[in-house]
Amino acid sequence: MKRTTYLVGLAGGIALALGAGLAQAQEHTFKLHHFLSAKAPAHTQMLEPWARAVEENSGGKVKIEIFPSMTLGGRPPELIQQARDGVVDLVWTVNGYTPGLFPRTEVFELPTVFKNDPAAANLAAYDLFESDLKEDYKGVEVMFLHVHAGNGMQMRETEVRSAADLAGKKMRIPTRTGAWVIEALGAIPVAMPVPELPTALQKGVVDGAFIPWEIIPPLRIQEQTQFQIEGANEERFGTATFQVSMNQARWDALPEDIKQAFRDASDREWLAKVGAIWRGTDDFGIKMAVDSGNTHVVLSGDETAAFRAALAPVVDRWVEDVSSKGIDGAALVDKARQLIATNAGAN
Structure with missing residues (x-):
């Protein structure tokens, strides 16, 4: 009886220790808010894999909780302001829901500029961001921009x-x-x-x-x-342009290794993959x-x-x-x- 009690206590102690270690490892928890359902391909094929990649890159120090269908409140056009105000940490939103707020980035939405290649447009936006587009995004740190397969x-x-x-x-x-x-x-x-x-x-x-x-x-x-x-x-x-962006103050407070975990999950290889994801879901x-x-x-x-x-x-x-x-x-x-x-x- 004493042995059984000891083993149960030992198992409980190990579980508590593991739980404490996991809690300690996840030093940074983020809420990502968006407007589509949890069944939408944007959620299942893009946002979920991206979040898990950030978590993996961080060595378990990051946890990203995704809240679909505006479950944290508000309407889709309010998402970017929620990020800027720090109501949520991260958002995925359509730039065009707030007309005129991202004028430089609109270039990728234009007919005859965008024709039929979302991956190419994603990479072009990535290449232009620091030199030409960044001025559009005051109050947030952009994780990545992308377009859909076209209207x-x-x-x-x-x-x-x-x-x-x-x-x-x-x-x-x-x-x-x-x-x-x-x-x-x-x-x-x-x-x-x-x-x-x-x-x-x-x-x-x-x-x-x-x-x-x-x-x-x-x-x-x-x-x-x-x-x-x-x-x-x-x-x-x-087409339409989208952004995954973080509240600027939250980003600025992060240590460099955590910032790098986000950058590595949002690189050119990822943006080409996002283009392929949206093309594939379009075909479906x-x-x-x-x-x-x-x-x-x-x-x-x-x-x-x-x-x-x-x-x-x-x-x-x-x-x-x-x-x-x-x-x-x-x-x-x-x-x-x-x-x-x-x-x-x-x-």
Whole structure:
């Protein structure tokens, strides 16, 4: 009996010691807040692996707790302010949810600048960050920037093959550059966070949306649409930029080895992988839509060129707009196009 009591006590002591060691090892705990569900590919295939990589790089000193679906409160457009105010440590958010706040980075959203290669755009943004984009991110330390696979058209009832087919249609978009795309095509932009889209489609608040195929499975967009439309060679009509960022004061207080754990998890190799992740989830999404009976429309080369010509003024509008703020928009467009071309096929 005494031996049994001793063994139980010994086992308990070992467990407590191990627990104490683990608690001691995890010296830095972070809350990462975002707007999609825990089932979304962005959560399962990008944010979770990234968080685990940071933890591993830190030798167990870091723990990142991920809170999806705005479970810590607020609405998606408030995420960046939550990070800046230190309400949460880390956020993943869409830059365009706060229009005009990240003007330099918008260059990667523009049609004819972004066409169809998310990995190349991710790497181009990485290459431009320190020299050209960093000024956009006061109050936060950027872990990484990325884009999605690009805005295709997802329509309730309308098969679109030309800008004329969109005349007067109400189209959802999350970014101001996207709103300019819609206006250039003769449609009416309707801004809303993506979780609100299924209800808006179902009720006819919008006729369609410019959004990637990736979002089809988590929001069941195939049930509210009939047509998915993209250009030749998977060309899209611009994209959206995203950021994973940390509160600046929290970052500044970290020891160098912990900062390096985050940097190593957010390097060029990771950004190329993120591009491949979003391309893969996009392919999965369009397959789900087609398997559900939807029509996947791929525009011909001539139809794609006509859209490209119609959208060229969007780039000019952006250059004029940011130039009024003292930003050399024309130079940024040239740099972004050149770096996207240089990094083409990185995934």
